[in-house]
Amino acid sequence: MLRLTLAQMRRSLGRLTAAGIAIMIGTAFVAVTLIAGAVITRTSYDAVSASLADADLVLLGSRDQGLSAEDVDAVRETDGVAAVDGHMRLWTELSAGTKHAYPDVTTLASDPRLDPQVLLDGRAPERSGEIVLPDRMAERLGVEVGDTVTTERSSWVPADAADADGADGADTAATDGADSADSADGAGAAATDVEGEWVTRTERLEVVGLNDDPTGAFAQTGGAVVVHPEDAERWALDDTMGAPVQYTEAVVALDADADLESVRGEIEAAAPEGAVLRTKDEHAQAKTAELTNGADVFTTIVLGFASIALLVAALVIANTFQVLVAQRTRTLALLRCVGADKRQLRRSVLIEATILGATASAVGLALGIGLAQLTLTVLGGVNLDVPLPATVSVTAAAVIAPLVVGTLVTVVAALAPARGATRVAPLAALRPADAPALTQRRNLPRLVIASLLTVAGVGLLLFAVIGGREMDEVLALGVGVLGGALSFVGVLVGAVFWIPKVVSLTGAILGGRGTSAKLAAANTLRNPRRTAATSTALLIGVTLVAMMSTGAASARTTLTEELASEFPVDVLVWAPRSLSAVAEPTGPADDTSAPTVLDQRLADELDQIDGTAQVQLVTSIDAVVTVEGAEATGPLRVLPAPAARGVLLAPDQAEGLDEDSVIVSQGLAEVLGVESGDVVSLGATTLDRTGGTVPTGESVERTAVVTEFGQGFLATPGTLEAMGVDATPNEMWLRMDADADPVDVVSDIQDALDETTVSVAGAALERVMFQRVIDTLLAVVVGLLGAAVVIALIGVANTLSLSVIERRRESATLRAIGLSKAQLRGTLAIEGALIAGVGAVLGSVLGLLYGWAGAVTVLGVMGDVRLTVPWRDLALVLVVALGAGLLASVLPGRAAARTSPVEALAVD
Amino acid sequence: MDSTTATPSGHAPASGAPAAAAVRARGLRKVYGSGEAAVNALADVDIDFAAGAFTAIMGPSGSGKSTLMHLLAGLDSATSGKAYLGSTEITGLGDKELTRLRRDRVGFVFQSFNLLPMFTAEQNIVLPLELAGARVDPAWMDTLVQTLGLADRLTHRPSELSGGQQQRVAIARALIAKPDVVFADEPTGNLDSRAGAQVLSFLRRSVRELGRTVIMVTHDPSAAAYADRVVLLADGRIAGDITDPTPESVLAGLDALRSLDEPEAAMR
């Protein structure tokens, strides 16, 4: 029997190959996913262990306590310990000219074994005021060995120790904070629990060396600088406001002859409560376990897409085997005549499926491994920040899972056709191989199941859509997904009942007169099950793609509208507020330590950009409004009334703004209990060290005007003057031309502000950002679904070539009675386009509905959802499907046209 | 016409000189394969088939009957020699012209009917006209349907028809475009004798009453007896010619072929 199976496989090699490709793509997908997951895990493992260099042990402080310097010293004094370094979490901003970097800060390791970095050039810092930079960071900052970089540090100086700053670093730190310190209590900062002042100083650091991080220990933060321990400690004390420095971990190198276990026991005994002692490997494993949660989520999601691709492949396979069995009806019947029993026939089909599945899976696996390796090689050449492994590590799971899944899917898909093989009566061998009967048995249970699933699914979906707002968000989403999945399965199960009808109806409408079209339409009806399966395979992919792009389009529109109400202007540029945001009346007009000033010159520069309609300088201070004992604080934006009405996205938000009024946002008006027309008192505030607010300047009486303005208050420059606050503009508001492309304008603005320390936000920017996010996500998802669509198209080609083979005699007859080669090819092209087109149109419609349902369920909490039809995407899907349907018919069409009319006369 | 000299038997063509030959072959040769394995399926055949006549081709299995028919109908290309349909030399035509020719001037009846299963009897009958983009002549259609007794079967699909009915539909399909000649390769091969007899008498009626030309390949002497003339083939050559055949005369002719080893001597 096996010999016979093999012989039959050889005869059907072409068809089996086409089916095999489908399963191959599916398994390659699974393999790549698993390997990529493994690479991610591996990369995180490497990164974790890299930061430990060659440490023997690592002592981890508890989350809330860390390790004190004494704890680290205690470890150092343990017998057998060669070196210990405490690691703390410390970073700083480095500036060189207008360029900035935010590196991790480390100190030189006390033992080479504890040092993950390599010195490339120069030397290690030997005294305070020296620094070693990662070479790529130095390049970015435009500095070399011997140049100077600066860092700005702020430290809290208690009032009774005003001269404390610089005490420990006098020889190096060029303290610039004197001006601010002088003005510290000029305005009478209100008393808090500890009096004092934030003092900013600029330190200069000489670059004495360049290093590299070959193992990617600091890959996540873009590299680490090395400074002298003295500097590191002082900076750490800035951050702790004088409290003792805590280390997050201590890495330990042991003497060569020390016994790991005994040293370990000693350190553990002396370690503070909550601290954990691990070897490097133990630590890497534990850390990776935490990190790979992320990798697992990634793998799970992508495997979801892979399973869709496999499902589609299963449809294609089931189709192929159905036809193979139909074609071998005579052979099978003959076998039955000579004594083969049903079990043997079924086994023969299943063995064939197993061989096909295993072979295709193995090829797919090899393809997947090759693809993954190719990607790694390409990425390796690109020189990413993250060091990737040079070769894929093929785990047992990555090999076994695709093989097993691919083979199983194939065998399961062949089960129904195998049952079909057993139904062949021995008598069939004696009947002339005539045209197969057209009548299909009505499959009542199938119809019932399909209807039930569809109805139940739609019900759940509607429940989620309509009731979603009253429900818990996650619950609504869950119900919606369940409903969507159920109804979709129902639609797919029922496809055999309605898809062929739709196909032939479409064919009848489209090809009323042409003989080719008529033949094509009639042909699609001949085997409804196969037509349905082929269309369905495509329908799955198209539905999901259409759903995603509809959801994305709806999300885009909805979020755009939401943002318009959330952000007052298109683009908002602001300078970071130093901790003393409001310059005091007696203070200097300009803070010299702030590198970027928002002035008219910069405003004019932005105004020059194509697409900006208006640029307005705005002063923003913290303000407090009091009325009848109620008090509310919020940002007070100051700009002339006409300018406000011009630049705001909704000009009526500034309606009623004049010298005697202040615009109050609705939210704050509610807090205050004020209405338009009420008189309120308005004053400036400043922050104290605890983050509390302290009033400053004069309080003025103004008439409140409550508008839709989003946040805080709006007033005119006159009001600001009356408040006795002399602040410089620290924001710019921009309005864009209505027809400008936000992506272009925003990136132009960002370019113009590239070398400054200002930040950019605003409706347009957010719009661009979320649009990028949505578009990227959409592209990724569509790319992942692409595999399913490609498999489905292979299915279309497969079905068409099977039709060609099956209808050999018919094609020859048609040729004999006068069908031209072109007409014959045309018939197949129309058939392919019909099957693919109907799958694509129905998929688009279904996807549109599901996309809307999803958008309403997910976005409903945000307010009104705009249902959008992504016409461009849908048209693209249609064109691709139709084109592919036509393309799929090319090879089968050629084969059919080669059929000689003589074959019509052949008897079997 | 010099078919007389060309026939090895030296026999004169049937019943005097026909008005015109519908189909002619001159020096027609077909070789399958090459070298050692070459098979001379047809060896320099010269023959005329009269218009308005029903001719049967007979001969032992492998004698080249089907090959001759394929070449005459333009379904296959000759190795050398010429075949004419009326005044058109078909041996020199390309696929496009041959397709047009088959569409307009040739009809086929196959042993296994070869109806399209998804179309009704009527749709099958008018298919050649549809392919040609021509209109159905209702009177001719009616004549065919009446003559072939298909009036109450037109809306049935092939799977709902008996073999004899299917073959009658196939004959109607072959005649609908009023072709110059209808070729039939063992049209009764898949039918029982009663249905076969019916089909044969329809073929004969279509010649006698409808004025068509029919060339039929058959193995059955009693089928051949329905024809006006029987051409005998042996080893790729014309080996005999029987006018107004009866089952007995045909059998005798075939026996004569079998009793002789040398093809050259196959005459009577």
Ligand SMILES: Nc1ncnc2c1ncn2[C@@H]1O[C@H](COP(=O)(O)OP(=O)(O)OP(=O)(O)O)[C@@H](O)[C@H]1O
């Ligand atoms: N495609 C082919 N390739 C090679 N040889 C062929 C081919 N077709 C026919 N032949 C050979 O040509 C010769 C004539 O074949 P043909 O089919 O014309 O015989 P036939 O008289 O129709 O026989 P039958 O009565 O069995 O149908 C035979 O010897 C046959 O083997």
Ligand SMILES: [Mg+2]
């Ligand atoms: Mg033959």
